[in-house]
Amino acid sequence: MREIKASQIVEVVKKLCIEANYNLPDDILKGLKIRKKEEKSPLGQKILEDIILNAEIAMQEKMAICQDTGMAVVFVDIGQEVRVVDGDLEEAINEGVRLGYKEGYLRKSVVKSPIERINTNDNTPAVIHYRVCRGDRLIITVMPKGAGSENMSALKMLKPSDGLEGVKRFVIETVEKSGPNACPPLIVGVGLGGDFEYAAYLAKKALLRKVGERHQDILIARLEEELLNEINSLGIGPMGLGGTTTALGVHIEVYPTHIASLPVAVNLGCHATRHATFVL
Amino acid sequence: MYRKLNTPLLDEVTVQLKAGDLILLSGEIYTARDEAHKRMVEALDRGEMLPFEIKNSIIYYVGPCPPRPGQVVGSCGPTTSGRMDKYAPRLIELGLKGMIGKGARSEEVVESMKKHKAVYFTAVGGAGALLAQRVKKVEVVAYEDLGPEAIYKFTVENFPLIVTIDIYGNNLYEIEREKYKTHVKR
Numbered sequence: 001m002r003e004i005k006a007s008q009i010v011e012v013v014k015k016l017c018i019e020a021n022y023n024l025p026d027d028i029l030k031g032l033k034i035r036k037k038e039e040k041s042p043l044g045q046k047i048l049e050d051i052i053l054n055a056e057i058a059m060q061e062k063m064a065i066c067q068d069t070g071m072a073v074v075f076v077d078i079g080q081e082v083r084v085v086d087g088d089l090e091e092a093i094n095e096g097v098r099l100g101y102k103e104g105y106l107r108k109s110v111v112k113s114p115i116e117r118i119n120t121n122d123n124t125p126a127v128i129h130y131r132v133c134r135g136d137r138l139i140i141t142v143m144p145k146g147a148g149s150e151n152m153s154a155l156k157m158l159k160p161s162d163g164l165e166g167v168k169r170f171v172i173e174t175v176e177k178s179g180p181n182a183c184p185p186l187i188v189g190v191g192l193g194g195d196f197e198y199a200a201y202l203a204k205k206a207l208l209r210k211v212g213e214r215h216q217d218i219l220i221a222r223l224e225e226e227l228l229n230e231i232n233s234l235g236i237g238p239m240g241l242g243g244t245t246t247a248l249g250v251h252i253e254v255y256p257t258h259i260a261s262l263p264v265a266v267n268l269g270c271h272a273t274r275h276a277t278f279v280l
Numbered sequence: 281m282y283r284k285l286n287t288p289l290l291d292e293v294t295v296q297l298k299a300g301d302l303i304l305l306s307g308e309i310y311t312a313r314d315e316a317h318k319r320m321v322e323a324l325d326r327g328e329m330l331p332f333e334i335k336n337s338i339i340y341y342v343g344p345c346p347p348r349p350g351q352v353v354g355s356c357g358p359t360t361s362g363r364m365d366k367y368a369p370r371l372i373e374l375g376l377k378g379m380i381g382k383g384a385r386s387e388e389v390v391e392s393m394k395k396h397k398a399v400y401f402t403a404v405g406g407a408g409a410l411l412a413q414r415v416k417k418v419e420v421v422a423y424e425d426l427g428p429e430a431i432y433k434f435t436v437e438n439f440p441l442i443v444t445i446d447i448y449g450n451n452l453y454e455i456e457r458e459k460y461k462t463h464v465k466r
Contacts, residue, residue, distance in 0.1 A: 041459070043442075054407040066406045148360050180453055241442065
Protein backbone atom coordinates (compact mmCIF):
# COMPACT_ATOMS: atom_id res chain seq x y z
CA MET A 1 0.00 0.00 0.00
CA ARG A 2 1.21 3.48 -0.83
CA GLU A 3 0.74 5.87 2.04
CA ILE A 4 -0.41 9.46 1.50
CA LYS A 5 -0.55 11.84 4.43
CA ALA A 6 -3.77 13.74 5.11
CA SER A 7 -1.70 16.93 5.38
CA GLN A 8 -0.57 16.50 1.74
CA ILE A 9 -4.21 16.30 0.69
CA VAL A 10 -5.05 19.48 2.64
CA GLU A 11 -2.27 21.35 0.82
CA VAL A 12 -3.30 20.09 -2.63
CA VAL A 13 -7.00 20.91 -2.18
CA LYS A 14 -6.12 24.37 -0.87
CA LYS A 15 -3.97 25.14 -3.90
CA LEU A 16 -6.55 23.73 -6.33
CA CYS A 17 -9.33 25.92 -4.87
CA ILE A 18 -7.23 29.03 -5.43
CA GLU A 19 -5.85 28.00 -8.82
CA ALA A 20 -9.28 27.09 -10.19
CA ASN A 21 -10.81 30.38 -9.09
CA TYR A 22 -8.03 32.60 -10.49
CA ASN A 23 -7.25 30.88 -13.78
CA LEU A 24 -9.74 30.15 -16.51
CA PRO A 25 -8.84 26.85 -18.22
CA ASP A 26 -6.94 27.42 -21.52
CA ASP A 27 -9.45 25.49 -23.61
CA ILE A 28 -12.30 27.76 -22.48
CA LEU A 29 -10.27 30.92 -23.11
CA LYS A 30 -9.39 29.62 -26.56
CA GLY A 31 -13.04 28.76 -27.23
CA LEU A 32 -14.10 32.28 -26.24
CA LYS A 33 -11.52 33.85 -28.55
CA ILE A 34 -12.59 31.75 -31.52
CA ARG A 35 -16.26 32.50 -30.91
CA LYS A 36 -15.59 36.22 -30.57
CA LYS A 37 -14.39 36.31 -34.16
CA GLU A 38 -17.46 34.45 -35.36
CA GLU A 39 -20.07 36.26 -33.25
CA LYS A 40 -22.57 38.18 -35.39
CA SER A 41 -23.90 40.59 -32.76
CA PRO A 42 -21.73 43.70 -32.15
CA LEU A 43 -22.92 43.83 -28.51
CA GLY A 44 -22.23 40.10 -28.22
CA GLN A 45 -18.68 40.67 -29.48
CA LYS A 46 -18.18 43.45 -26.95
CA ILE A 47 -19.39 41.21 -24.12
CA LEU A 48 -17.09 38.37 -25.20
CA GLU A 49 -14.24 40.87 -25.30
CA ASP A 50 -15.03 41.91 -21.68
CA ILE A 51 -15.21 38.28 -20.58
CA ILE A 52 -11.79 37.56 -22.12
CA LEU A 53 -10.29 40.73 -20.63
CA ASN A 54 -11.76 39.81 -17.24
CA ALA A 55 -10.09 36.39 -17.32
CA GLU A 56 -6.77 38.05 -18.12
CA ILE A 57 -7.14 40.58 -15.28
CA ALA A 58 -8.06 37.81 -12.81
CA MET A 59 -4.99 35.79 -13.78
CA GLN A 60 -2.59 38.77 -13.57
CA GLU A 61 -4.01 40.30 -10.40
CA LYS A 62 -4.50 36.93 -8.72
CA MET A 63 -8.14 37.46 -7.99
CA ALA A 64 -11.32 35.48 -8.53
CA ILE A 65 -12.59 35.42 -12.13
CA CYS A 66 -16.11 35.69 -10.75
CA GLN A 67 -17.30 36.73 -7.28
CA ASP A 68 -19.40 33.57 -7.14
CA THR A 69 -16.52 31.31 -6.21
CA GLY A 70 -19.08 28.59 -5.83
CA MET A 71 -19.52 25.53 -3.73
CA ALA A 72 -16.37 23.46 -4.04
CA VAL A 73 -17.26 20.31 -5.98
CA VAL A 74 -14.41 17.84 -5.49
CA PHE A 75 -13.87 14.72 -7.60
CA VAL A 76 -11.56 12.20 -5.94
CA ASP A 77 -10.24 9.13 -7.77
CA ILE A 78 -8.63 6.90 -5.16
CA GLY A 79 -6.32 4.15 -6.33
CA GLN A 80 -7.16 0.94 -4.44
CA GLU A 81 -3.54 0.66 -3.37
CA VAL A 82 -3.60 4.01 -1.57
CA ARG A 83 -3.94 4.37 2.18
CA VAL A 84 -4.52 7.79 3.74
CA VAL A 85 -2.55 8.12 6.98
CA ASP A 86 -2.33 10.66 9.80
CA GLY A 87 -5.88 11.83 9.34
CA ASP A 88 -9.24 11.45 7.71
CA LEU A 89 -9.65 11.91 3.93
CA GLU A 90 -12.92 13.80 4.09
CA GLU A 91 -11.74 16.09 6.87
CA ALA A 92 -8.55 16.77 4.91
CA ILE A 93 -10.55 17.79 1.81
CA ASN A 94 -12.74 20.14 3.82
CA GLU A 95 -9.75 21.61 5.60
CA GLY A 96 -8.16 22.27 2.21
CA VAL A 97 -11.33 24.06 1.07
CA ARG A 98 -11.43 26.06 4.31
CA LEU A 99 -7.83 27.23 3.89
CA GLY A 100 -8.08 27.82 0.15
CA TYR A 101 -11.14 30.04 0.42
CA LYS A 102 -9.57 31.98 3.31
CA GLU A 103 -6.07 32.45 1.94
CA GLY A 104 -7.28 33.02 -1.62
CA TYR A 105 -9.73 35.77 -0.56
CA LEU A 106 -12.59 33.83 -2.11
CA ARG A 107 -16.24 34.37 -1.23
CA LYS A 108 -17.83 32.12 1.37
CA SER A 109 -21.03 31.05 -0.32
CA VAL A 110 -22.25 28.07 1.69
CA VAL A 111 -25.14 28.12 4.18
CA LYS A 112 -25.49 25.50 6.89
CA SER A 113 -29.13 24.67 6.31
CA PRO A 114 -31.20 25.20 3.16
CA ILE A 115 -34.02 26.60 5.30
CA GLU A 116 -32.31 28.60 8.06
CA ARG A 117 -29.57 29.83 5.72
CA ILE A 118 -26.78 30.69 8.16
CA ASN A 119 -23.39 31.05 6.41
CA THR A 120 -20.78 28.48 7.50
CA ASN A 121 -18.21 31.26 6.93
CA ASP A 122 -15.54 28.97 5.51
CA ASN A 123 -17.22 27.63 2.36
CA THR A 124 -17.36 24.10 3.74
CA PRO A 125 -18.58 21.48 3.39
CA ALA A 126 -17.50 20.57 -0.13
CA VAL A 127 -19.61 18.33 -2.36
CA ILE A 128 -17.39 15.29 -2.81
CA HIS A 129 -17.59 12.50 -5.39
CA TYR A 130 -15.34 9.52 -4.66
CA ARG A 131 -14.42 6.84 -7.16
CA VAL A 132 -12.23 3.87 -6.33
CA CYS A 133 -9.98 2.85 -9.20
CA ARG A 134 -6.85 0.83 -9.97
CA GLY A 135 -3.37 1.88 -9.00
CA ASP A 136 -1.67 3.82 -6.24
CA ARG A 137 -2.53 7.39 -7.16
CA LEU A 138 -4.92 9.92 -5.73
CA ILE A 139 -6.35 12.23 -8.40
CA ILE A 140 -8.10 15.32 -7.07
CA THR A 141 -10.14 17.77 -9.14
CA VAL A 142 -11.72 20.89 -7.66
CA MET A 143 -14.56 22.53 -9.56
CA PRO A 144 -15.91 25.70 -7.94
CA LYS A 145 -19.53 25.69 -9.15
CA GLY A 146 -21.48 28.94 -9.11
CA ALA A 147 -25.22 29.06 -8.47
CA GLY A 148 -26.23 31.13 -11.51
CA SER A 149 -25.72 28.22 -13.85
CA GLU A 150 -26.42 25.50 -11.27
CA ASN A 151 -29.89 26.95 -10.54
CA MET A 152 -30.89 26.67 -14.21
CA SER A 153 -29.87 23.00 -14.48
CA ALA A 154 -32.54 20.30 -14.77
CA LEU A 155 -33.20 16.57 -14.83
CA LYS A 156 -36.01 14.60 -16.39
CA MET A 157 -36.90 10.93 -16.33
CA LEU A 158 -38.03 10.48 -19.92
CA LYS A 159 -39.87 7.44 -21.26
CA PRO A 160 -37.90 5.14 -23.58
CA SER A 161 -40.51 5.95 -26.24
CA ASP A 162 -39.47 9.65 -26.06
CA GLY A 163 -36.24 8.49 -27.71
CA LEU A 164 -33.50 10.64 -29.16
CA GLU A 165 -35.97 13.34 -30.14
CA GLY A 166 -37.16 13.64 -26.52
CA VAL A 167 -33.59 13.94 -25.30
CA LYS A 168 -32.81 16.72 -27.78
CA ARG A 169 -36.00 18.57 -26.92
CA PHE A 170 -35.24 18.49 -23.20
CA VAL A 171 -31.66 19.73 -23.61
CA ILE A 172 -32.76 22.60 -25.88
CA GLU A 173 -35.68 23.51 -23.60
CA THR A 174 -33.40 23.65 -20.56
CA VAL A 175 -30.95 26.00 -22.31
CA GLU A 176 -33.79 28.11 -23.71
CA LYS A 177 -35.37 28.53 -20.26
CA SER A 178 -32.03 29.49 -18.72
CA GLY A 179 -31.80 32.50 -21.10
CA PRO A 180 -29.38 35.05 -19.65
CA ASN A 181 -29.38 33.66 -16.11
CA ALA A 182 -26.77 30.93 -16.46
CA CYS A 183 -24.16 33.39 -17.84
CA PRO A 184 -23.78 32.25 -21.44
CA PRO A 185 -21.77 31.31 -23.45
CA LEU A 186 -22.36 28.03 -21.69
CA ILE A 187 -20.81 24.65 -21.51
CA VAL A 188 -23.72 22.25 -21.54
CA GLY A 189 -23.08 19.06 -19.59
CA VAL A 190 -25.48 16.22 -20.37
CA GLY A 191 -25.79 12.93 -18.48
CA LEU A 192 -27.71 10.31 -20.40
CA GLY A 193 -28.74 7.00 -18.87
CA GLY A 194 -27.87 5.39 -15.55
CA ASP A 195 -30.50 6.25 -12.96
CA PHE A 196 -31.78 9.43 -11.30
CA GLU A 197 -28.63 10.53 -9.45
CA TYR A 198 -26.10 8.94 -11.79
CA ALA A 199 -27.39 10.95 -14.75
CA ALA A 200 -26.86 14.14 -12.72
CA TYR A 201 -23.36 13.04 -11.72
CA LEU A 202 -22.47 12.34 -15.36
CA ALA A 203 -23.80 15.73 -16.43
CA LYS A 204 -21.56 17.44 -13.92
CA LYS A 205 -18.57 15.33 -14.81
CA ALA A 206 -19.11 16.15 -18.49
CA LEU A 207 -18.29 19.79 -17.69
CA LEU A 208 -14.70 18.75 -16.96
CA ARG A 209 -14.08 17.71 -20.55
CA LYS A 210 -12.01 20.15 -22.60
CA VAL A 211 -13.94 22.49 -24.88
CA GLY A 212 -13.36 21.36 -28.45
CA GLU A 213 -13.06 17.66 -27.56
CA ARG A 214 -15.79 15.33 -28.70
CA HIS A 215 -17.13 12.07 -27.22
CA GLN A 216 -15.27 8.99 -28.48
CA ASP A 217 -18.43 7.33 -29.73
CA ILE A 218 -19.12 8.79 -33.17
CA LEU A 219 -22.90 8.77 -32.69
CA ILE A 220 -22.68 10.70 -29.42
CA ALA A 221 -20.11 13.06 -30.94
CA ARG A 222 -22.52 13.77 -33.78
CA LEU A 223 -25.34 14.42 -31.30
CA GLU A 224 -23.11 16.88 -29.43
CA GLU A 225 -22.36 18.74 -32.64
CA GLU A 226 -26.00 18.83 -33.66
CA LEU A 227 -27.15 20.12 -30.26
CA LEU A 228 -24.40 22.76 -30.21
CA ASN A 229 -25.51 24.14 -33.58
CA GLU A 230 -29.12 24.13 -32.53
CA ILE A 231 -28.37 25.87 -29.20
CA ASN A 232 -26.38 28.53 -31.02
CA SER A 233 -29.38 29.23 -33.25
CA LEU A 234 -31.56 30.13 -30.24
CA GLY A 235 -30.38 33.76 -30.42
CA ILE A 236 -29.67 33.98 -26.67
CA GLY A 237 -26.04 35.01 -27.19
CA PRO A 238 -23.35 36.24 -24.77
CA MET A 239 -24.96 37.10 -21.39
CA GLY A 240 -28.34 36.60 -23.05
CA LEU A 241 -28.17 39.96 -24.85
CA GLY A 242 -28.50 38.37 -28.26
CA GLY A 243 -26.10 36.69 -30.63
CA THR A 244 -24.87 33.52 -32.20
CA THR A 245 -22.71 32.32 -29.28
CA THR A 246 -24.94 30.74 -26.66
CA ALA A 247 -22.71 27.73 -25.96
CA LEU A 248 -19.04 26.89 -26.42
CA GLY A 249 -19.65 23.18 -26.20
CA VAL A 250 -22.12 20.38 -25.52
CA HIS A 251 -20.56 17.46 -23.65
CA ILE A 252 -22.57 14.27 -23.29
CA GLU A 253 -21.66 11.33 -21.07
CA VAL A 254 -23.62 8.09 -21.34
CA TYR A 255 -24.21 5.01 -19.17
CA PRO A 256 -26.36 1.88 -19.49
CA THR A 257 -29.85 2.27 -18.07
CA HIS A 258 -32.93 0.29 -17.00
CA ILE A 259 -35.22 -1.20 -19.68
CA ALA A 260 -37.98 1.17 -18.52
CA SER A 261 -35.88 4.33 -18.10
CA LEU A 262 -34.38 7.18 -20.10
CA PRO A 263 -32.90 9.62 -17.57
CA VAL A 264 -31.46 12.85 -18.95
CA ALA A 265 -29.72 15.45 -16.82
CA VAL A 266 -28.53 18.85 -18.03
CA ASN A 267 -25.94 20.59 -15.88
CA LEU A 268 -25.21 24.06 -17.19
CA GLY A 269 -21.73 25.53 -16.84
CA CYS A 270 -21.26 29.30 -17.19
CA HIS A 271 -18.54 30.92 -19.32
CA ALA A 272 -16.29 30.59 -16.25
CA THR A 273 -16.60 26.81 -15.85
CA ARG A 274 -13.53 26.54 -13.63
CA HIS A 275 -11.65 23.46 -12.53
CA ALA A 276 -8.16 22.33 -11.62
CA THR A 277 -6.63 18.88 -11.12
CA PHE A 278 -3.61 17.46 -9.30
CA VAL A 279 -2.29 13.90 -9.16
CA LEU A 280 -0.79 12.79 -5.86
CA MET B 281 -20.55 55.13 -27.72
CA TYR B 282 -20.84 55.32 -23.93
CA ARG B 283 -23.04 57.78 -22.10
CA LYS B 284 -21.77 59.07 -18.74
CA LEU B 285 -24.19 59.08 -15.81
CA ASN B 286 -23.91 60.21 -12.21
CA THR B 287 -25.81 59.37 -9.05
CA PRO B 288 -28.32 60.27 -7.69
CA LEU B 289 -30.39 59.09 -10.65
CA LEU B 290 -33.12 61.60 -11.45
CA ASP B 291 -36.36 61.21 -13.43
CA GLU B 292 -35.09 63.76 -15.99
CA VAL B 293 -32.37 61.25 -16.79
CA THR B 294 -34.26 57.95 -16.59
CA VAL B 295 -36.81 59.18 -19.16
CA GLN B 296 -33.96 59.65 -21.66
CA LEU B 297 -32.44 56.20 -21.26
CA LYS B 298 -33.21 53.59 -23.91
CA ALA B 299 -32.71 49.84 -23.83
CA GLY B 300 -29.34 49.21 -25.48
CA ASP B 301 -27.62 52.39 -24.25
CA LEU B 302 -24.10 51.76 -22.95
CA ILE B 303 -23.43 53.61 -19.71
CA LEU B 304 -20.43 54.58 -17.61
CA LEU B 305 -21.77 55.24 -14.12
CA SER B 306 -20.01 57.32 -11.46
CA GLY B 307 -21.11 58.02 -7.92
CA GLU B 308 -22.50 56.02 -5.01
CA ILE B 309 -24.48 52.81 -5.32
CA TYR B 310 -25.73 50.38 -2.67
CA THR B 311 -25.23 46.64 -2.75
CA ALA B 312 -27.96 44.25 -1.67
CA ARG B 313 -28.97 40.70 -2.52
CA ASP B 314 -31.37 38.06 -1.18
CA GLU B 315 -30.99 38.34 2.60
CA ALA B 316 -30.52 42.13 2.66
CA HIS B 317 -33.69 42.56 0.58
CA LYS B 318 -35.58 40.27 2.92
CA ARG B 319 -34.44 42.31 5.91
CA MET B 320 -35.24 45.65 4.26
CA VAL B 321 -38.77 44.57 3.44
CA GLU B 322 -39.23 43.17 6.96
CA ALA B 323 -38.04 46.52 8.35
CA LEU B 324 -40.62 48.34 6.21
CA ASP B 325 -43.33 45.95 7.43
CA ARG B 326 -42.44 46.91 10.99
CA GLY B 327 -42.69 50.59 10.05
CA GLU B 328 -38.93 51.15 10.35
CA MET B 329 -36.63 53.22 8.14
CA LEU B 330 -34.42 51.69 5.47
CA PRO B 331 -30.67 51.79 6.20
CA PHE B 332 -30.01 54.27 3.36
CA GLU B 333 -31.86 56.95 1.38
CA ILE B 334 -33.75 54.93 -1.19
CA LYS B 335 -35.06 57.94 -3.17
CA ASN B 336 -33.19 58.30 -6.50
CA SER B 337 -30.76 55.58 -5.47
CA ILE B 338 -29.34 52.61 -7.36
CA ILE B 339 -29.07 49.10 -5.92
CA TYR B 340 -26.42 46.72 -7.21
CA TYR B 341 -27.25 43.02 -6.83
CA VAL B 342 -23.85 41.70 -5.80
CA GLY B 343 -22.06 39.72 -3.12
CA PRO B 344 -18.38 40.60 -3.52
CA CYS B 345 -15.29 38.54 -2.73
CA PRO B 346 -13.31 39.82 0.26
CA PRO B 347 -10.48 42.24 -0.60
CA ARG B 348 -6.84 41.27 -0.29
CA PRO B 349 -4.90 43.70 1.96
CA GLY B 350 -4.48 46.91 -0.02
CA GLN B 351 -7.36 46.12 -2.35
CA VAL B 352 -10.65 48.10 -2.29
CA VAL B 353 -12.84 45.12 -3.05
CA GLY B 354 -12.51 41.60 -4.42
CA SER B 355 -14.20 40.33 -7.55
CA CYS B 356 -17.69 41.88 -7.73
CA GLY B 357 -19.85 41.05 -10.74
CA PRO B 358 -23.66 41.02 -10.75
CA THR B 359 -25.80 38.19 -9.42
CA THR B 360 -29.08 36.91 -10.92
CA SER B 361 -31.68 39.66 -10.46
CA GLY B 362 -34.75 37.45 -10.64
CA ARG B 363 -34.25 36.36 -7.03
CA MET B 364 -34.94 39.94 -5.93
CA ASP B 365 -38.14 40.28 -8.02
CA LYS B 366 -40.31 39.53 -5.01
CA TYR B 367 -38.94 42.56 -3.17
CA ALA B 368 -38.09 45.07 -5.92
CA PRO B 369 -41.54 46.65 -6.55
CA ARG B 370 -41.78 47.66 -2.89
CA LEU B 371 -38.48 49.55 -3.13
CA ILE B 372 -39.28 51.05 -6.54
CA GLU B 373 -42.49 52.51 -5.04
CA LEU B 374 -40.33 54.25 -2.45
CA GLY B 375 -38.16 55.91 -5.08
CA LEU B 376 -35.49 53.36 -6.07
CA LYS B 377 -34.50 54.51 -9.59
CA GLY B 378 -32.02 51.96 -10.78
CA MET B 379 -31.15 48.29 -10.34
CA ILE B 380 -27.98 46.62 -11.56
CA GLY B 381 -27.85 42.87 -12.00
CA LYS B 382 -28.02 40.18 -14.63
CA GLY B 383 -30.85 38.15 -16.09
CA ALA B 384 -34.58 38.45 -16.63
CA ARG B 385 -37.08 40.39 -14.48
CA SER B 386 -40.70 39.54 -13.72
CA GLU B 387 -43.69 41.27 -15.23
CA GLU B 388 -44.51 42.86 -11.86
CA VAL B 389 -41.07 44.45 -11.66
CA VAL B 390 -41.28 45.81 -15.21
CA GLU B 391 -44.76 47.24 -14.56
CA SER B 392 -43.52 48.93 -11.41
CA MET B 393 -40.49 50.32 -13.29
CA LYS B 394 -42.77 51.81 -15.96
CA LYS B 395 -45.05 53.34 -13.38
CA HIS B 396 -42.29 54.89 -11.26
CA LYS B 397 -39.66 55.63 -13.96
CA ALA B 398 -37.02 53.19 -12.77
CA VAL B 399 -34.39 51.58 -14.99
CA TYR B 400 -32.86 48.09 -15.05
CA PHE B 401 -29.18 48.00 -15.95
CA THR B 402 -27.07 44.90 -16.44
CA ALA B 403 -23.34 44.51 -15.99
CA VAL B 404 -21.44 41.68 -17.67
CA GLY B 405 -22.00 38.60 -15.50
CA GLY B 406 -18.84 36.82 -14.46
CA ALA B 407 -16.67 39.88 -15.17
CA GLY B 408 -16.06 40.41 -11.46
CA ALA B 409 -12.34 41.18 -11.69
CA LEU B 410 -12.83 43.77 -14.43
CA LEU B 411 -15.69 45.47 -12.55
CA ALA B 412 -13.72 45.54 -9.27
CA GLN B 413 -11.23 47.90 -10.92
CA ARG B 414 -13.97 50.54 -11.24
CA VAL B 415 -14.88 50.48 -7.53
CA LYS B 416 -12.93 53.16 -5.70
CA LYS B 417 -14.29 52.98 -2.16
CA VAL B 418 -16.37 50.55 -0.08
CA GLU B 419 -18.19 51.23 3.21
CA VAL B 420 -20.46 48.92 5.19
CA VAL B 421 -23.93 50.40 5.57
CA ALA B 422 -25.97 47.68 7.29
CA TYR B 423 -26.32 43.99 8.17
CA GLU B 424 -22.60 43.41 8.54
CA ASP B 425 -23.30 39.97 10.00
CA LEU B 426 -24.33 38.85 6.49
CA GLY B 427 -20.73 39.08 5.23
CA PRO B 428 -20.81 39.17 1.42
CA GLU B 429 -24.58 39.70 1.61
CA ALA B 430 -24.34 42.88 3.75
CA ILE B 431 -25.33 46.28 2.36
CA TYR B 432 -22.23 48.19 1.23
CA LYS B 433 -21.93 51.63 -0.27
CA PHE B 434 -19.73 51.41 -3.38
CA THR B 435 -18.20 54.57 -4.80
CA VAL B 436 -17.76 53.77 -8.48
CA GLU B 437 -16.05 55.50 -11.38
CA ASN B 438 -17.03 54.80 -14.98
CA PHE B 439 -18.73 51.55 -14.00
CA PRO B 440 -19.75 49.93 -17.34
CA LEU B 441 -23.45 49.10 -17.67
CA ILE B 442 -26.02 48.29 -20.32
CA VAL B 443 -29.56 49.71 -20.12
CA THR B 444 -31.47 46.43 -20.41
CA ILE B 445 -35.05 47.37 -19.53
CA ASP B 446 -35.99 51.05 -19.86
CA ILE B 447 -38.90 52.94 -18.28
CA TYR B 448 -41.00 52.33 -21.39
CA GLY B 449 -40.74 48.58 -20.91
CA ASN B 450 -38.38 47.98 -23.84
CA ASN B 451 -36.48 44.80 -23.01
CA LEU B 452 -33.08 44.38 -24.64
CA TYR B 453 -33.06 40.62 -23.95
CA GLU B 454 -36.18 40.19 -26.08
CA ILE B 455 -35.22 42.69 -28.79
CA GLU B 456 -31.72 41.34 -29.40
CA ARG B 457 -32.61 37.66 -29.07
CA GLU B 458 -35.22 37.95 -31.83
CA LYS B 459 -32.58 39.39 -34.19
CA TYR B 460 -30.33 36.35 -33.99
CA LYS B 461 -32.87 33.59 -33.52
CA THR B 462 -32.92 31.17 -36.45
CA HIS B 463 -34.08 28.17 -34.43
CA VAL B 464 -37.16 26.27 -35.51
CA LYS B 465 -39.12 24.89 -32.56
CA ARG B 466 -39.17 21.10 -32.35
